[in-house]
Amino acid sequence: MEQNKDINQFDIPLAKRTYLNNSNSILLKKLLIFSPFLFFFFSIATLRLIRNIELGALSNLNFKAERSYDHRILGHLPYKEIPKEKLVLIEPNIEVHIDMRDSLLKMREEAKNDGIYLVFLSGYRSMNLQNEIFYSLKSIRNQEASERARVSAPPGYSEHSTGFAIDIGDATQRETDFETEFENTRAFRWLIKNAAKFHFKLSFNKNNKYIDYEPWHWRYEGSIEALKVFETSNREL
Ligand SMILES: [Zn+2]
Numbered sequence: 001m002e003q004n005k006d007i008n009q010f011d012i013p014l015a016k017r018t019y020l021n022n023s024n025s026i027l028l029k030k031l032l033i034f035s036p037f038l039f040f041f042f043s044i045a046t047l048r049l050i051r052n053i054e055l056g057a058l059s060n061l062n063f064k065a066e067r068s069y070d071h072r073i074l075g076h077l078p079y080k081e082i083p084k085e086k087l088v089l090i091e092p093n094i095e096v097h098i099d100m101r102d103s104l105l106k107m108r109e110e111a112k113n114d115g116i117y118l119v120f121l122s123g124y125r126s127m128n129l130q131n132e133i134f135y136s137l138k139s140i141r142n143q144e145a146s147e148r149a150r151v152s153a154p155p156g157y158s159e160h161s162t163g164f165a166i167d168i169g170d171a172t173q174r175e176t177d178f179e180t181e182f183e184n185t186r187a188f189r190w191l192i193k194n195a196a197k198f199h200f201k202l203s204f205n206k207n208n209k210y211i212d213y214e215p216w217h218w219r220y221e222g223s224i225e226a227l228k229v230f231e232t233s234n235r236e237l
Helices: 002-009 023-068 098-113 127-141 180-184 186-198 224-229 231-236
Strands: 087-091 094-097 118-122 165-170 200-202 217-220
Touching: 087 098, 094 098, 098 118, 098 186, 098 200, 098 217, 098 224, 118 186, 165 186, 180 186, 186 200, 224 231
Parallel strands: none
Antiparallel strands: 087 094, 118 165, 165 217, 200 217
């Protein structure tokens, strides 16, 4: 009896019930229910993001590796020899790729109309001829291969073997043939101004770090085949 009285003396608070029935609470409940799914979803998304970043970095690395490993020899890129059936003779001793013949002849004609006389010095060169040029001149001039490569491509590495390259001189100043001084001729100035119209481009300009400047050496980029041939070279520049 005494004990009961004691208990009654305590003021026991009524349990306060909070009903989770307002809108915030419903949201909370839903979140609790879906939290494992949300966690799963975000984990997957994060993993995928990380993987993409890693893949991106990897392909970037591969791209860089490809760029630095482009099969150059002494600064020259390799070129395949043009199939014989694609070669045409445009004048005695000058053969070129059939794709560039019309453009090349048109360019010479237009120059003539402007009073400029272009002369074609060298077009297609076979690998055998390139071999002779590279090795015989090397021994004559007593140059190391690397020195020689600054002025002539090793066989298999010449733009001339593609049929898309042409060496051009000024008919009125033949002493400048294959010489840097060719850049001071009217023919060269005319080419700098007009060659692009005929899809010709200077291959080895003053910025080329491997090969000496060759103002006389032009290449044709007016066909898909030609563009493919020079794709690596253009990517580098
Ligand atoms: Zn050349």
